Amino acid sequence: MHTADRFCDLTGFHPDRLEPVVYAHDGSCCTLIEVDGTRTIVSDEEFEEAAILRIAGSLAQILKRPGHNLSISFESSLNTHADIETLATAQLRSADQKGLSLEAIVEEGRVVLERRARRERILVAVWTRPDAAISEELAEEIRQTRALWRSLPPASEAQNPFLKLDALEGPHAAFVKRVVEALTDARLQVRVLGPEDDGSRRDLTEIRRAILFHETPTVWRPFGPGTRAHPAAKERIDDDVGAFFAPTVARQIMTANAEASSDLRTIAVGGRRYALAVMRMFPATILAFDRLLEALLQRTSRSADLPFRICLHIEAPNDGGMAMKLRKVAAGLIAWASPSNRNLFESLRTLEEIIGRDSEAIVKCRLTACTWVEPGEEPGRLDQRRSTLKNALMTWGDALIADAPHNPLRALCETIAGMNYRASIAPASLAPLGDLAVMFPFHRTAEIFRQGQTMLLNPDGRMMPYEALSPEQLFWLTLIFATPGSGKSVLMNRLNVEFAAFQPSRVLPFLGVIDVGVSSSGLIELIRNALPPERRHEAYYVRLLNDHAHAINPLGLGLGRRRPLPRERVFVENFLATLLDLRQDGSEQLISRLVTRLYQLKSDLEFGSSPAIYQPGIDVEVDRAIRDAAIVVGERTRWWRIVDEFVALGRILPAMRAQRYAEPILEDLARVLGERIMTEDFGETLVKSAQRALESAIERFPVFARPTRLDLGEARVIAIDLNDVALRHKAPDAERNNALMFMISRHAFLSKISGHAEEIGSMDLPTEPDVRAKYVAFWENRYAEIAETPKRLCMDEYHLTGGVATIAKQVLSDVREGRKWGLEVILASQLLADFEVLADMASTVMILNADSNELREAARKTFGFSDAVKRALERQVHGPRGSRGANFLARFKLRDEERWVVLNNSLGPRMLWALTTRAEDRQVRDELYRRMDVNEALRVLAARFPEGTAHDTWKKVAGRHHDADERIAAMLADEIVAQIMRGEIRT
Numbered sequence: 013m014h015t016a017d018r019f020c021d022l023t024g025f026h027p028d029r030l031e032p033v034v035y036a037h038d039g040s041c042c043t044l045i046e047v048d049g050t051r052t053i054v055s056d057e058e059f060e061e062a063a064i065l066r067i068a069g070s071l072a073q074i075l076k077r078p079g080h081n082l083s084i085s086f087e088s089s090l091n092t093h094a095d096i097e098t099l100a101t102a103q104l105r106s107a108d109q110k111g112l113s114l115e116a117i118v119e120e121g122r123v124v125l126e127r128r129a130r131r132e133r134i135l136v137a138v139w140t141r142p143d144a145a146i147s148e149e150l151a152e153e154i155r156q157t158r159a160l161w162r163s164l165p166p167a168s169e170a171q172n173p174f175l176k177l178d179a180l181e182g183p184h185a186a187f188v189k190r191v192v193e194a195l196t197d198a199r200l201q202v203r204v205l206g207p208e209d210d211g212s213r214r215d216l217t218e219i220r221r222a223i224l225f226h227e228t229p230t231v232w233r234p235f236g237p238g239t240r241a242h243p244a245a246k247e248r249i250d251d252d253v254g255a256f257f258a259p260t261v262a263r264q265i266m267t268a269n270a271e272a273s274s275d276l277r278t279i280a281v282g283g284r285r286y287a288l289a290v291m292r293m294f295p296a297t298i299l300a301f302d303r304l305l306e307a308l309l310q311r312t313s314r315s316a317d318l319p320f321r322i323c324l325h326i327e328a329p330n331d332g333g334m335a336m337k338l339r340k341v342a343a344g345l346i347a348w349a350s351p352s353n354r355n356l357f358e359s360l361r362t363l364e365e366i367i368g369r370d371s372e373a374i375v376k377c378r379l380t381a382c383t384w385v386e387p388g389e390e391p392g393r394l395d396q397r398r399s400t401l402k403n404a405l406m407t408w409g410d411a412l413i414a415d416a417p418h419n420p421l422r423a424l425c426e427t428i429a430g431m432n433y434r435a436s437i438a439p440a441s442l443a444p445l446g447d448l449a450v451m452f453p454f455h456r457t458a459e460i461f462r463q464g465q466t467m468l469l470n471p472d473g474r475m476m477p478y479e480a481l482s483p484e485q486l487f488w489l490t491l492i493f494a495t496p497g498s499g500k501s502v503l504m505n506r507l508n509v510e511f512a513a514f515q516p517s518r519v520l521p522f523l524g525v526i527d528v529g530v531s532s533s534g535l536i537e538l539i540r541n542a543l544p545p546e547r548r549h550e551a552y553y554v555r556l557l558n559d560h561a562h563a564i565n566p567l568g569l570g571l572g573r574r575r576p577l578p579r580e581r582v583f584v585e586n587f588l589a590t591l592l593d594l595r596q597d598g599s600e601q602l603i604s605r606l607v608t609r610l611y612q613l614k615s616d617l618e619f620g621s622s623p624a625i626y627q628p629g630i631d632v633e634v635d636r637a638i639r640d641a642a643i644v645v646g647e648r649t650r651w652w653r654i655v656d657e658f659v660a661l662g663r664i665l666p667a668m669r670a671q672r673y674a675e676p677i678l679e680d681l682a683r684v685l686g687e688r689i690m691t692e693d694f695g696e697t698l699v700k701s702a703q704r705a706l707e708s709a710i711e712r713f714p715v716f717a718r719p720t721r722l723d724l725g726e727a728r729v730i731a732i733d734l735n736d737v738a739l740r741h742k743a744p745d746a747e748r749n750n751a752l753m754f755m756i757s758r759h760a761f762l763s764k765i766s767g768h769a770e771e772i773g774s775m776d777l778p779t780e781p782d783v784r785a786k787y788v789a790f791w792e793n794r795y796a797e798i799a800e801t802p803k804r805l806c807m808d809e810y811h812l813t814g815g816v817a818t819i820a821k822q823v824l825s826d827v828r829e830g831r832k833w834g835l836e837v838i839l840a841s842q843l844l845a846d847f848e849v850l851a852d853m854a855s856t857v858m859i860l861n862a863d864s865n866e867l868r869e870a871a872r873k874t875f876g877f878s879d880a881v882k883r884a885l886e887r888q889v890h891g892p893r894g895s896r897g898a899n900f901l902a903r904f905k906l907r908d909e910e911r912w913v914v915l916n917n918s919l920g921p922r923m924l925w926a927l928t929t930r931a932e933d934r935q936v937r938d939e940l941y942r943r944m945d946v947n948e949a950l951r952v953l954a955a956r957f958p959e960g961t962a963h964d965t966w967k968k969v970a971g972r973h974h975d976a977d978e979r980i981a982a983m984l985a986d987e988i989v990a991q992i993m994r995g996e997i998r999t
Contacts, residue, residue, distance in 0.1 A: 019425045020262035021432045022219070024175050027236035032206025032215060033184065034261065035175035039154070040141045040433045041184040044215035045192065047134040048201040049456030052911040055880035056300060056455070062198035063449035070194035072373040072445055074328075079144025080187055081327040083137040085429035086301070086453035088309065089319035091225055091386075092129040095475060096122055099467050103514045106465070110520045112513050112542040116947035120920040120954070121467070128918060130309075130473035134453055135218060136202075137430035138191050140184035142177070149179040169259050173237040201458035215430065220265045222321070222428040224282035226387060227268065234264050265431075276417035278394060279424060283387040287398035288416045288423045290438035291379035295409025298443075301453040307404040309472050318383060318397055323427045324451060325378040325435040329442075373445045378438035380416070381405060382427045457913045460904045465514035466507060469916040471888055471899055476915055480511050481802055481836055484906045485855040488836035489827040491847050493871065498861035498891045499898035500840055501531040503917050504808060505927040507838075508535050511804055512729050513542075520550055521802035524761030525731040526754055528738045528809040530934070532731040534927040537938060539729050541946040552727035556715070556757065558737050563718040564760045566591075567610070567676045570767065571668055572659065572787040574615035574652070575776040579766065581607060582825045586818040587755050588681075591716070592705040593748060594698065602694045602702060609684045614676040616652040617776065624651045624674050631673065637666035650674070656778055659786045672719040678710050679717065716756060724760060732757040738812055747814030754813055755822060758805060762826070765803050768833045769795040795833075804836045811841040820849050827853055844874045851875050857903040861891045875903060881912045888914045922950040924960035932966045935981035936988075943989060951999035956988060 021036040034042045050059065074080050100122045107114045142150055157174040188204070195202045205215040212231040221228040235258035258264075270281040278287050308318060383397040405413045416423035416437050423437040457470065461484070464477030481488055494500030512523050512535075520539075525532040533553050540551035556562055566587045569576055576584055588603050616623040626649045628635055634654075638645060643657045651674035658667035682703065684690065691699050710717045715737070724730055737753045739746035769792060777787045805826070813819050827837055841847065844867075851857070851874050859875075862868045868882055877885075885901050892898040897918030904911050919927075925937055940949040957965070962984065969987070970980050991997045 019422050019432075020266050022216075022261040022265065022430070024172060024237055024261055025213070025216075025234075026176060027207070027211075030207045032188075032204050034215065034430070036433050037172075037175075037260075037262075038142060038433075039157075039175055039177045039180060040139055041180055042430055042433065043138045043184070043188045044205045044218065044430050045136040045138060045188075045195070046203050046205055046214075046218075047136060047195060047454055048203075048458030049134070049454060051199045051201050051458055051909065053457055053878075053881045053884050053913065054199070054455070055878075055883065056302070058880060059455045060300065060450055063452055063454070064446045066198040067194045067452065068372070068444075068446040068449040070190060070197065074187055074190060075326070075373045075375050075445060076328060077144065078328045079141045079183070081137075081139035081141065081325065081433060082191070083139070083323055083325050083429040083432075083435070084452055085133070085135050085137075085222075085321055085323040085427065087131075087133045087135075087222065087319075087321040088305075089131050090129075090317055091319070092126065092131045092475065094230060095131065096125045096129065099125075103465070103510075106516060107513045107542075109518045110513065111544055111547060112520075112539070113945070113947060114513050114538075114542050116922050116950045117509070117513075117538075117926065120922040120950075124918055124920045125467060125469075125475065128473050129469060129475050132456065132474050133218065134456070135429040136191065136195075138184075138188050139433045140180055140187050141433060142180065144183045144187075145177065145179035150177065153177050153179050169257075169263065172260075195454075198454070200454055216261065216265070219428055219430045222431075223265070223424065224268055226283045234261060235259070270421050272420050276420055277398075277415050279420040281421070281424070284384040285391060285394055286382050286384045286420075286424050287394050287401075288420055288427070289381045289398070289402050289405060289413050290416045290423060291381075291405065291411050292414045292439055293412035294377065294379070294441040294443060295411040297409045298447050298450055299409045300450050300455065302455050304404055304408045305453075305472075307407065308401070318400055319386075320381060320383045320397075320401055321427045322379065322381040322453070323429055323435075324448070324453075325376075325380075325426070325438075326445070326448065327376050327434065329374065329376055374442055375445050375448065376440040377443055377448055378426075378435045378440050379411075380423055380426045380435065380438050382424060460906075460911055460913060465516070466510045469897075469918065471914055471916055476913065478507075478915075480507075480515060480804070481834060485904070486907060487827050487831055487853055487855045487905075489823070489850065489854045490836065490838040490856040490858065491850060491854045492838065492840040492858045492860065493842075493844055493847065493862075494840060494858075494860035495842060495863065495867075495891075499900075499917065500860050501808075501929060502892075502919060502924075502927060503858070503860065503898070503900070504806065504838070504840060505531065505535050506917065506919060506923065508532075508804070508806060509538060509923075509927070511802070512539055515802045517800070517802050519801055520728045521804065522761075522765040522798075523729045523804050523806070524758075525806045526734065526757045526761075526808065527731060528734045528740075528812060529929070530733065530735070530931075531808070531927075531929045532733070534929065534934065534937075536729065536731045537934075537941065538926045538946065541941045541949075549725060550727055551729040552724060553731045553733065554722065554724075555733040555735065556722075556737050556753070558713060558715045560714050560718050561721055562715055563721040564715060564756050565672065565675060565677055565718070565720045566716055566756055566759055567678070567680075568672065568720055568759075568763060569675060570763070570775075571664070571671060571790065572655065572777050573775050574617050575611045576607070577767070577771055577774060579825065579829045583755075583759060583822060586822045586825075587752070587759070590748060590751055590755065590816060590818040591709050591713075592702055594701055594705065596698050596701060598694055598698055599702075602690075602698060605690070605693070606681060606684055606702075609687070610676050610680060613684060614674070614680060615776070616650050616674075617778065625649065626651050626654055626673075631669060634666060634670050634673075637663065637669075641666075656783050659790065660783055662786075664790060675719070677717065677719060678706065681706055713752065716752070722760060724764065730761055732760065734809075738809070740812065747812070747816055751813040751816035751819045754807055754810070755819055758807070758822070758826075761805060762835075765798055765801075766830075766833060766835070767791075767795060767798065769799070770832075771795075798833055801834070802836075803830075803834050804838065806838040806840075808840045809842075810839045811843040811846050813846070815843070815846040815848070820846075823850060824853060844870050847874055854903075855905050859885065859889065859901040860898065861889060861900075862886075863890065877903070877912060884912075884914050921954035921958045921960045925950055925953040925957070928960065930961060930963065932963060932981070933961050935979075936962050936966070936984050939981045939985035940988065943985060948999070952988060952992060952997055955999045956991070956997050 022034050023037040025034045032043050100118050103118050207213055211233050213234055216234050217232045268282045270279055272279045278285050383401045385394045402413045425431045426435045426437050459476045461477045461479040464479035466478040468476045468478050470476055515521055536551050536553040540548045569580055584607050585603050612618045613621055614623055615621050626645055641661055655667050655671045655674055685699055685703050734753045738750045772791050777784050857875055859871055862871050862885055868885055872882055889899045889901050897916050899914055899916050902913055902915050969984050
């Protein structure tokens, strides 16, 4: 196409060199840099300082000399479909690999994102023109390359393979390096775009998609110079061989016809119709780019769906003696001198003064902008969008904005960074680079992760992936601070659902939730009903009671181990310290000795020990397994021998069950405390205190005092509800009680999934080679599965523990050790004081609300954030806002930096129904789960009750029926099914 040569300057590239450089027809070099934004929240003042000192100051010397250009574009649109489809496809694939049927949830997530998400792209085109090279070297090289090109047969449409000029390679590489360093020093997240491993070109793809978005695949592969596999058929015979070679890059980019309107105010190309605007005169007062975005991205305004692109072109003046020329201009104006000219003379003197500074440069600048309507949109909307765009630009510091009627296609191309090495449509203005730097569109908080199983948004709608168990983080401890009503349960349950379903893994992850109340029951019901019937036991909800039927032995160990591993010992000591609550000198040493002696006493591998003896009738399932396995037992048979026999036969489940009776229990501590050496070493007072505390604990906590009865079986996603054992009131010892319940629940879950292969050599196992080999084989297989499976432990309502020192100590131990076996720990609390000793270790912090200055200051003291972060917390984080979701402040501690960002959690009615905590709604939902597939149930509920609750309908149904035998939830479910059959509910 002839238009390609006219409006796009890009000609070719060298595919074999794998360099991020594209060449223009005159040999100019272009490298494209993508800017995500600032690496953390910064204030306007901090950004202005970074832009002026680090960006403008670093580039000033280069931009004083001719031959270097920068084009900086910012694009925002609703073209998020491809990104959302990629996410949805990955989520469906991950859920399917785990056997989970969650199509309704993925569908809704797609809809929510398409309604609110925006696509942002910030690109910097770094140009080096022939003017930057040494003239003598350049002239000789151009002469040689032209001679080489002319020596070939005529090829009018082919890429010139001799575009690369060695004289420009050094200056361009230096310029690109300086730009990247300047942006990085300003704490911006940047990457240089170029060739990918699959042969695609991110740089050229971004340029082509800017004008032909709907006609350019994301992995577009442009053709480099060389022969074509299938040459074009020539219609006439001549000497031109261009049809046998790949066309220029410009001809590969500009592959669609363009049609301008009769008044030249709009132009249609690639399915879009564009309207353009150019800045005829820069504003007298230059304002930050964010001020412009405030007008363009207001979600409640008519411009909520406004797509736009703004491009700023900067180049070094190509004529020397700028200071002299300014003096001549000033002299020529003397005849016009008047008081009204004082500002003009002052500006000229300022420019003349700036020219002499090393850290500043006077540059030419141009600004072009465009908006558009997409294929299928009403064409009349373009006039409204053009008016909105021009109005915002004109109020951005009182700039003069006009259409570009004389050459709309060229103006459109000049809104695209990298399309042209020099802009010409908008008039150039002279300005100090330091002033212009404030206009750069970089003051956007960058995404933290490149991928993730959860897709959140920022307040403006930019998609922000969240990656659990990110390798970029040294530890995986997440702290969530949330006041009541701030959306904590919704966020946590969403994160847990998407962790269970979408975390990259072929198996269902290990997820344990410890909660006080039923808020996690929706998570379990969703996962359980999304699994095939034969696997629904893998999701398990239990309401813990303080009785023998729910007993969990805190002294239990992994299969076959007679002594605890170091991490197990840490837990046992922390638990006993909390349980006995001894506050006398020497209590820590006493507990340490108790643990050592206790396991010696109950081991069958220690001399002088007293291992437990098998007694029939204690566990009928073990008795049955003994008979089935033909294991010979006598009056003095030890439980440990039965365990070993089962393992030798490969009967792992009965071996685990039998081990419960071989392990020590709390009552065995009494025997250890009664040994004379304990009194001799620790004194009678301390030992007596321990004995009284132990007796009281055994009586008060039957749930801790017997061999384990609570069997989690093969469950992988587990919720343990402490509602009936946690104390919410300010009773004496309430916090210790709650800490114990959290710790024992943690033990029940983590005992299933903790550890790593390096521990096997340290295990205290039987010495018989055959038996030991069986144990080793079991643990090798078990640890291999554990290593491959994502793991998360989540403790909600953590504030009920009062931050008891031992539980905080246990959490820190779990976090340090858990990294070795892939465990993430999440704690949620209403009290900042709970996190004081954990804040430094936390890899992620989420603050869901802080609605008073006192709370914000306390949060800053706890987590150590800046004034800019505090202002973001004050302005943007206010709890749930209806369909707009809930903003929250997040900190992510990566390997080499700490980053803050404001994120938004938005859910649709299907997810709200799946996770509801309202009793009536849960009953209705669970009734529909029994009647139909989980996906269909959620679709029906969302269609019938889009607000996420059936509360009003429940009351109406309850008012019509008075029969106590009739269940309201069942009647309401029956009505819903009837409405479906009548076609009144459409999903």
